[in-house]
Amino acid sequence: MSETLAGSAVIVTGATGGIGAAVARMVAAEGVAVVAVDLAVDRLDRLLADLPGAGHRSVAVDLRDLATHDRILDAAGDTGRPLAGLAHLAAVLRRRHRLEDITEEDWDLQVDTNLKATFFLNRAVGLRLAAAGNGGAIVNLSSQGWWTGGLGGSVVYNAAKGGIVSMSRGLARTLAPQRVRVNTVAPGFVDTEMMRAGMTDEQLAASVAMVPLGRMATPDEIADAVVYLLRPGARYVTGATLNVSGGQLMY
Template structure:
């Protein structure tokens, strides 16, 4: 497969100990009645299907190298909230990432490959700002106790922690990095 060949090539250049899979697409903000099959397919393919196949390829790479490994997937606070402002398909795909992360964590653990996820809240990106007017964005930010969107680089610490030996006994964990947006 394409994913396996990418990992084989990467592993031949330099062994790696971790995969951070940060893919996300919110094709467009749409009410439930306005979601098209194309909207659904694109978001599920990129956010969920690609995550599965990349995780599996990384797992096989770690296992064949007989090395421990860490996989960090990106979910979203949407997995807990169901999404805001026309993002129900995005939220569903990211909920799938959480469930899959936990299932893969259980499956890969005997080979010493850990699988965890980061669940960002609102991050100041083009995707976050896309398709929203200023009032909708302000209402969203008002729900965040820290009173602002995260900077993309504020996700780095969570990823580094989950990829490192500092979290060597953690697998199937979802770290919320949300400025307090949702607290569960």
């Protein structure tokens, strides 16, 4: 059995972000047709122009609009390749360092994007993979905050990320008979625009000081974990949460 994803299609959401772009580059380098999903058309165009290989597609949508999920599956079908999986990395973080500053709109934005849209896209892709009969893999991005509760004004964000872990386990059990695997990757601090947004240099330094390895991860280091779980070599891994936090979270 091949241990690579070559010749297949993989959907990558949040594809123009730091981790998303790293995942897209890694799977494209394996001979995968990437279906890149994000909000901004111009950033998607730049990403696709830089990807190795051919057959890539882009879909510019707000995943909170559940009606757009069919467009993503249609784009995967347009590649002419069998769909192998989904790397669902799209997320939004709105930091509020004081609890009294959190609004209902803050809650709705983060929970609808990070949890509600995750479930419905997972369901659509999972059912498509199950119907095809070839198995496949879904990898959702959580956070070390699913366990710790979140730091740096991210309580609502990590409430949703905790929901992703529980939801992914439930989907893993449900889809296992069809050989569709569902796992999560829980990063610690990663050097991305999202991580740095809304934090002073002092707050960022205090966060990094909690990491035993003494630094933030690079996007590629998180992408390595995501791509491992997508590959056929991880065929006996499902319902797992892979902690990639530099030792910040140990369990």
